[in-house]
Each structure stands twice: as structure tokens, then as C-alpha cells.
Amino acid sequence: MEIRASAEDYLETILVLTNKNGKVRSIDLANEMNFSKPTISVQMKKFCENGYITFDENRNIYLTEKGSEIANRIHKRHTLLADVLMAIGVDEKQAYEDACKVEHNISEKTYECIKAFHDKSLRKKN
Secondary structure: OOOOHHHHHHHHHHHHHHHHHOOOOHHHHHHHHOOOHHHHHHHHHHHHHOOOEEEOOOOOEEEOHHHHHHHHHHHHHHHHHHHHHHHOOOOHHHHHHHHHHHOOOOOHHHHHHHHHHHHHHHHHHO
16 A cells, blocks of 8 residues: 555554544544544555554554554654744744645655754754
8 A cells, every 4th residue: 555645644643643642533533634534434444454553442543563653754754844944933833734745745865954954953052
């Protein structure tokens, strides 16, 4: 299964909600992402079939190692890009919205350059 931007967003949202609430159900994703519960259910079935998530007996959703790897990578990108945008004066809400758009399309090389610049900037402040 090729992971597209929308799938990365689902996995990242599962990660964020798990970190925030300790558990995630389909209704939590539907509410957070503003999608219908049937839409979420279809996607979760695909993720389960492809080894990105599992469910427990209460239908709580858990990222597998494979799903967690993708979710963590995207979340790190999202957070770093938003931090850089805020550092140059973009307000927080807009920075997170824009970072979400950029995180999926930016090349690994460009991301690594932005990360190096960000890390260097932090060292100068400290």
C-alpha cells in the first residue's frame, strides 16, 4: 500500500490522539479530522489489512511498528516546519496549517537542510 498524504495525516492523528488521550477510537478520529465515521471505518480497515494499525477487544486503535514509524516521521516534520514558520513570524495557527501541507511534499534533502538550519539556530540562542 502506497502511503499518500491523507494516509499520513490519519496515522499522525492517531499518534497525536494516543499521546493526548491514551487511547483512540474511530469516533475520536472522525471528530478530530471532521470526517464521517463510515469514512474513518473504511480507512481503518485498509490500515489494519496493511499492517499499520491493530484493534483491541474494545475497538481501540493502536499503531503497529510500521504505522508508528510513519506517524512519528510525519509528526516530527510537521512540528519542525511549524516551528520554523513561527520563527519567521507566521502565527501559530497558520504555521501548523501550512506545515501540514508542506510536510508531505517536501523532499528529504530539503527537509534535512531546514532541520540543520533550525538546529543551528537553536544552538545560537543557547
